[in-house]
Amino acid sequence: MSLSFSPFEAEFDVLVIGAGHAGTEAAVAAARRGARTTLVTSALETIGQMSCNPAIGGVAKGTVVREVDALGGIMARATDMATLQFRMLNRGKGPAVWAPRAQCDRGLYRRAVRTLIEEHPLLETVQGTVARLLFDGDQVIGVETLEGRRFGTRTVVVTTGTFLRGRIHIGTTTSLAGGRAGETSATHLAEQLEHVGLEVARFKTGTPPRIDGRTVDSSKLDRQESEIEQFDYTWSHFWSTPRRDSTGVTRHPAQLPCLITFLGTAGKQLIETHIGESAMYGGAITSRGPRYCPSIEDKIVKFPGAERHQLFLEPEGHDTHELYVNGLSTSLPALVQLDILHSVPGLEHVRMTRAGYAIEYDYYPPTQLDATLQVRALPGLFFAGQINGTTGYEEAAGQGVVAGANAAALALGLSPLMLGRESSYIGVLVDDLITRGVDEPYRLFTSRSEFRLTVRQDNAIRRLAPVALALNLYNQEEEAIVARRLAAEEEARSLADETSIRPEDALPVLAAAGSAPLAHAVRISEVARRQHISLGDLFRVMGVGADLPADAVISTELEIKYSGYFDRERLQADKLRRMGDFPLDAALPYDEMLSLSLEARQKLSRLRPLTLAQAAGAPGVSPTDLQNLVIEIEKRRRAVPSARGRVRRRKT
Ligand code: FAD
Numbered sequence: 023m024s025l026s027f028s029p030f031e032a033e034f035d036v037l038v039i040g041a042g043h044a045g046t047e048a049a050v051a052a053a054r055r056g057a058r059t060t061l062v063t064s065a066l067e068t069i070g071q072m073s074c075n076p077a078i079g080g081v082a083k084g085t086v087v088r089e090v091d092a093l094g095g096i097m098a099r100a101t102d103m104a105t106l107q108f109r110m111l112n113r114g115k116g117p118a119v120w121a122p123r124a125q126c127d128r129g130l131y132r133r134a135v136r137t138l139i140e141e142h143p144l145l146e147t148v149q150g151t152v153a154r155l156l157f158d159g160d161q162v163i164g165v166e167t168l169e170g171r172r173f174g175t176r177t178v179v180v181t182t183g184t185f186l187r188g189r190i191h192i193g194t195t196t197s198l199a200g201g202r203a204g205e206t207s208a209t210h211l212a213e214q215l216e217h218v219g220l221e222v223a224r225f226k227t228g229t230p231p232r233i234d235g236r237t238v239d240s241s242k243l244d245r246q247e248s249e250i251e252q253f254d255y256t257w258s259h260f261w262s263t264p265r266r267d268s269t270g271v272t273r274h275p276a277q278l279p280c281l282i283t284f285l286g287t288a289g290k291q292l293i294e295t296h297i298g299e300s301a302m303y304g305g306a307i308t309s310r311g312p313r314y315c316p317s318i319e320d321k322i323v324k325f326p327g328a329e330r331h332q333l334f335l336e337p338e339g340h341d342t343h344e345l346y347v348n349g350l351s352t353s354l355p356a357l358v359q360l361d362i363l364h365s366v367p368g369l370e371h372v373r374m375t376r377a378g379y380a381i382e383y384d385y386y387p388p389t390q391l392d393a394t395l396q397v398r399a400l401p402g403l404f405f406a407g408q409i410n411g412t413t414g415y416e417e418a419a420g421q422g423v424v425a426g427a428n429a430a431a432l433a434l435g436l437s438p439l440m441l442g443r444e445s446s447y448i449g450v451l452v453d454d455l456i457t458r459g460v461d462e463p464y465r466l467f468t469s470r471s472e473f474r475l476t477v478r479q480d481n482a483i484r485r486l487a488p489v490a491l492a493l494n495l496y497n498q499e500e501e502a503i504v505a506r507r508l509a510a511e512e513e514a515r516s517l518a519d520e521t522s523i524r525p526e527d528a529l530p531v532l533a534a535a536g537s538a539p540l541a542h543a544v545r546i547s548e549v550a551r552r553q554h555i556s557l558g559d560l561f562r563v564m565g566v567g568a569d570l571p572a573d574a575v576i577s578t579e580l581e582i583k584y585s586g587y588f589d590r591e592r593l594q595a596d597k598l599r600r601m602g603d604f605p606l607d608a609a610l611p612y613d614e615m616l617s618l619s620l621e622a623r624q625k626l627s628r629l630r631p632l633t634l635a636q637a638a639g640a641p642g643v644s645p646t647d648l649q650n651l652v653i654e655i656e657k658r659r660r661a662v663p664s665a666r667g668r669v670r671r672r673k674t
Pocket of ligand 1: 229406407413
């Protein structure tokens with residue numbers, strides 16, 4: 023009998039390093055594809071930990087959560103289990119761009135993620151800090167932990183967030199190694215990744231202080247209540263039946279309010295006085311941070327005219343009084359932070375439970391990756407999340423799904439998961455990262471997509487279920503649920519297209535929306551095309567579709583309203599692509615082009631591209647910016663011939 027000796031404790035198809043938002047989704051996606059998967063992370067208790075604000079969703083990000091969900095991910099399900107306050111953002115702009123956002127109970131969210139992970143029979147978890155990757159030539163074959171445990175694998179997904187050579191700064195004199203407050207940074211792995219020749223750079227981010235809610239004078243502050251009942255919202259409603267009581271009313275988890283206050287003149291003066299002691303302004307940190315989550319120091323310096331800055335006091339959980347001070351991210355010394363807090367209405371006697379801080383960390387410019395998020399130079403090695411220069415839980419989760427599904431595909435010889443820009447925000451995110459790279463922490467916005475009216479949060483399942491089905495990401499029960507859901511939409515569409523509505527029946531719905539009455543009977547879908555007219559209301563007055571799920575009816579209504587837009591958006595995107603050679607004058611006054619975002623104005627002023635294609639390649643210049651740039655230039659050109667015309671007229 024011959025005994026074979028393996029150098030590894032166990033062997034897997036996919037090994038994921040790190041259990042943040044990218045790592046957990048990567049592991050689930052890999053396991054769903056049938057890969058034997060292990061998730062190796064420094065502490066099992068911190069699986070699904072939210073490093074900063076315990077909130078999921080928001081503009082564009084909420085759509086990503088729905089996309090992750092449609093691809094079999096766990097972020098939406100965990101959010102449903104942990105929501106303690108819900109808001110629908112962008113309500114002034116119509117349902118197509120509504121953006122759900124949930125404040126979560128931090129502890130519940132963590133536990134929910136761990137529970138959901140442990141449901142997967144092919145997915146194991148291991149506590150350990152990976153010290154190095156093991157290679158055979160360029161091919162990754164395993165990892166070794168600081169504790170000396172070795173695991174063999176066909177592919178590795180690295181999702182180590184802000185931990186690689188993470189350094190925390192509070193003021194200019196306190197600087198300590200750390201991946202997140204209270205957790206050590208990972209240096210061995212960082213050194214090895216640099217040693218194997220990957221390009222590495224540094225970014226920074228920051229977080230605000232936390233306070234003891236029992237020491238807040240809430241009588242002085244406005245409350246912002248949850249809107250969960252009003253919207254009857256569940257993120258993962260495709261899969262779970264909302265909790266309904268015997269009267270049919272949905273029962274959501276207990277909700278808590280947020281409190282609203284502001285930083286005023288006294289706080290501003292404190293920051294101005296101590297600005298030189300801030301890690302970011304006193305020279306301790308030199309790397310770039312997220313433009314759209316600025317520190318309070320940044321806000322005071324960049325907007326000196328602003329009299330006050332709004333702050334939201336957000337509950338951290340049901341089991342704690344701790345509050346997160348949203349809007350006050352800072353790297354000033356702790357004592358100064360406390361003085362600033364005491365200057366804020368309602369916080370005059372507040373106790374600070376944790377000081378805010380800034381953190382610098384390694385990231386790897388994502389142009390080193392291919393469209394599957396595999397490192398081009400090192401087969402079998404995938405990167406996802408903050409390590410690729412992004413910021414945000416949702417951006418990390420979206421990349422996690424792509425990297426995990428593709429690591430499994432490579433290990434098992436399956437087809438890769440590739441999402442186009444027209445199919446999803448995740449497709450936009452991956453494409454932006456690998457083709458343009460990043461020059462500051464990247465976050466998603468609707469303006470980054472050419473297809474923002476057709477790529478919506480309500481239709482994620484319609485867009486992505488075919489992909490998930492083709493890649494076997496669903497179990498049998500989920501396949502049946504998706505089939506029922508899509509069939510309900512088809513039925514709603516048929517009812518809308520086939521049912522006639524008479525002027526007198528439509529009148530109450532039209533009058534309530536301030537819309538003109540009908541002259542004669544038409545199909546319901548004709549009427550539903552009008553702005554502010556609800557398909558559900560039209561069904562109700564006609565007594566049809568009562569058994570259809572409300573969200574399927576809303577999706578159908580939006581499909582009817584925006585059916586013409588997809589082709590229009592695609593034509594516009596094609597036109598922009600064809601206009602790559604469109605010349606740009608090096609002296610264009612970008613600063614004056616107010617229809618461009620501030621980010622685009624700044625970057626184009628700096629880069630001075632000579633063609634539209636060069637402008638399109640600049641990180642942070644969105645398709646909307648490019649469209650507006652062409653319009654601005656054409657406007658200026660039209661102005662010039664009329665001047666020439668005046669000259670000619672004078673000659674004759
Ligand atoms: P993380 O969530 O950081 O997860 C990394 C995981 O890897 C952790 O589980 C860690 O334990 C594990 N790990 C690391 N190294 C190893 C190793 N060698 N071996 C094993 N396991 C390892 N985003 C915003 O959108 N807005 C903000 O305002 C914001 N502020 C932030 C403030 C701070 C201080 C921090 C730290 C982050 C902030 N973020 C913010 C970013 C957001 O938290 C991240 O984008 C998101 O968590 C990234 O997810 P990730 O999965 O890539 O990494």
